[in-house]
Amino acid sequence: MPFDRESLALLDEALAVLADGFRHLPDVPRTARMSELREPLLAAARRLQDNAPYHHPLYVGHMQKPPHPVARLAYTLALWLNPNNHAYDGGRASSVMEREAIGEIARMVGWTSSQGHLCSGGTLANFEALWVARELHPGKGIVASSQAHYTHERLSGVLGVSFRAIATDARGRMDPAALEDALQDGTIGTVVVTLGTTASGAVDPLERILALRARHAFRIHVDAAYGGYFTLADNLDADTRQAFNCVAQADSIAIDPHKHGLQPYGCGCVLFRDPAVRRHYRHDSPYTYLSSDDPHLGEISLECSRPGAAAVALWATQRLLPLVAGGTFAQDLAAGRMAALALHRALAADTRFAPLSPPQLDIVVWAVRADTASQASLRARALHAAAAKHDLHLSLVALPQAMLEPHDPVRAWDAETIVCLRACVMKPEHREWMSGILARLDAAARATGQESPQSR
Numbered sequence: 001m002p003f004d005r006e007s008l009a010l011l012d013e014a015l016a017v018l019a020d021g022f023r024h025l026p027d028v029p030r031t032a033r034m035s036e037l038r039e040p041l042l043a044a045a046r047r048l049q050d051n052a053p054y055h056h057p058l059y060v061g062h063m064q065k066p067p068h069p070v071a072r073l074a075y076t077l078a079l080w081l082n083p084n085n086h087a088y089d090g091g092r093a094s095s096v097m098e099r100e101a102i103g104e105i106a107r108m109v110g111w112t113s114s115q116g117h118l119c120s121g122g123t124l125a126n127f128e129a130l131w132v133a134r135e136l137h138p139g140k141g142i143v144a145s146s147q148a149h150y151t152h153e154r155l156s157g158v159l160g161v162s163f164r165a166i167a168t169d170a171r172g173r174m175d176p177a178a179l180e181d182a183l184q185d186g187t188i189g190t191v192v193v194t195l196g197t198t199a200s201g202a203v204d205p206l207e208r209i210l211a212l213r214a215r216h217a218f219r220i221h222v223d224a225a226y227g228g229y230f231t232l233a234d235n236l237d238a239d240t241r242q243a244f245n246c247v248a249q250a251d252s253i254a255i256d257p258h259k260h261g262l263q264p265y266g267c268g269c270v271l272f273r274d275p276a277v278r279r280h281y282r283h284d285s286p287y288t289y290l291s292s293d294d295p296h297l298g299e300i301s302l303e304c305s306r307p308g309a310a311a312v313a314l315w316a317t318q319r320l321l322p323l324v325a326g327g328t329f330a331q332d333l334a335a336g337r338m339a340a341l342a343l344h345r346a347l348a349a350d351t352r353f354a355p356l357s358p359p360q361l362d363i364v365v366w367a368v369r370a371d372t373a374s375q376a377s378l379r380a381r382a383l384h385a386a387a388a389k390h391d392l393h394l395s396l397v398a399l400p401q402a403m404l405e406p407h408d409p410v411r412a413w414d415a416e417t418i419v420c421l422r423a424c425v426m427k428p429e430h431r432e433w434m435s436g437i438l439a440r441l442d443a444a445a446r447a448t449g450q451e452s453p454q455s456r
C-alpha cells in the first residue's frame with residue numbers, strides 16, 4: 001500500500017467526473033507546460049527521500065499515521081478547485097461536506113445538536129475551546145494536568161488567562177484530589193481533561209472530574225486530539241472505557257482527524273456541546289457572508305480561510321469507514337491497541353527494560369535499566385539511534401521520577417527525569433509486524449552493548 005501508484009488511475013477517473021461538471025465553460029489555455037513541471041517535481045521527490053518512513057509499519061516513533069488512500073485521493077482531487085471553507089462563496093459543496101463530516105464526529109461522541117468545525121489541528125481546536133471558556137468565565141483561570149499538551153499553558157498565556165498545572169498519579173493521569181485542592185479558592189473557570197496524553201497516552205479520570213464539577217462550577221474542555229476516536233474501540237480497560245463513556249458530558253472537545261482519523265495534516269476538529277456558543281464568534285465580513293442566508297462556517301470559526309480539500313478528504317474517508325463501533329475503522333484502532341499491548345508484554349518480560357504500566361491507548365513507554373537515571377537516559381538515546389540504523393524508528397520522551405519510580409528502572413536517582421523510549425503503535429499493520437519490530441529492537445540493544453535478555 002505505501003506507494004500505491006495504481007491509485008493514480010482512480011484519481012484520473014474521479015478528475016474526469018469532476019471536470020464533467022464544468023464542461024459548459026469555455027476552454028482556458030494551460031498555464032504550465034508538463035515538461036516544465038518535471039524538474040522541480042522530481043527534485044522535490046528526491047528531497048523527500050530524506051525522511052523517516054512515517055508510512056511504514058517499522059515507523060513507531062511519533063503520532064504519525066499515513067492518510068488513508070481515499071483521503072489522499074479525495075484531498076488531491078479537490079485541489080483542482082482548491083475550495084475555501086470560510087464561506088459558501090469559496091467552497092459551496094465542501095462546506096456542506098464539512099458539516100456532514102463534523103456531524104458524524106459529533107454523533108460518535110454522543111452529541112446530536114452540537115456545533116463544531118474543522119481547523120488546522122489540535123492546537124487551534126484547543127485554542128478556540130479555551131477562548132470560548134474565557135468568554136464564559138471571565139477573570140477565572142485554566143488548569144490542566146502536568147502531563148497535558150504543552151500548548152495549554154502557552155495558549156492560556158496568549159489569552160491572558162492564568163494557568164496552573166495539576167499533579168498526576170504515577171500513570172500520568174490527573175489526580176482528582178490535587179484538582180479538588182486547587183478548586184478550593186474558587187479561581188478556576190476551566191479544567192482541561194486529557195483523554196490520551198501525548199507522552200504516554202494516559203487518560204484522565206473524567207468521571208471523577210465530572211463529580212467535582214457538580215460541586216464547583218467549572219467548564220470542562222476535553223483534549224482528545226490524539227485519543228478521541230478510541231471511544232469506538234472495543235478493547236479498552238475498564239478505567240479508560242469509563243472515561244470515554246462520559247465524554248458527552250464535557251462542554252467542548254478537540255479531536256484531530258489528522259492524528260487517528262487517517263487524514264493529511266491540517267485537519268483538527270473542535271466541538272461544543274451547546275450550539276449557543278456561536279454568539280461569541282459573532283462578527284461581520286463585508287466581503288463574504290452575503291451570498292447565502294445559511295450560516296457560513298467562517299461565522300463560527302476563528303480562522304478565515306480553511307482548506308475545503310480537508311473536508312472533502314474527511315467526508316470521503318468517513319463514507320468508506322463510518323465512525324461506528326464494530327466497523328472497520330474501529331477494528332483497526334483496536335488492532336493497533338492490541339499490538340501496543342503485545343509490545344508492552346514483551347518489554348515487561350525483558351530484564352533490560354522497565355516499561356510503564358500497560359498502555360491505556362496505543363502508546364508504549366519504557367526506560368532502559370541502568371545504575372543511575374542519567375545512565376538510563378544515555379542508554380535510551382543510544383538505543384534510539386541504533387534502532388534507526390536497523391530501520392526501526394522510535395521516539396524519545398523525558399518523564400519525571402514520580403512516573404517511573406514504581407517501575408524501578410535505576411538504583412540511584414541523580415536526575416529528576418529519565419529519557420525513555422516511546423512507541424506510538426498506531427497502525428493496524430503493527431499487529432502483524434510486532435515480532436519483526438521486537439527482533440530489530442533486540443538487535444539494536446545488542447549493538448549498543450546491552451546483553452541478551454533473561455526472561456523473568
Ligand SMILES: Cc1ncc(COP(=O)(O)O)c(C=O)c1O
Pocket residue numbers: 063120121122123124126149151194196197198223224225226256268
Ligand atoms: C493531546 C494533544 N493535544 C494537542 C496536541 C496538538 O495538536 P497539533 O499538533 O495538531 O496542533 C497534541 C499533539 O500531539 C496532542 O497529543
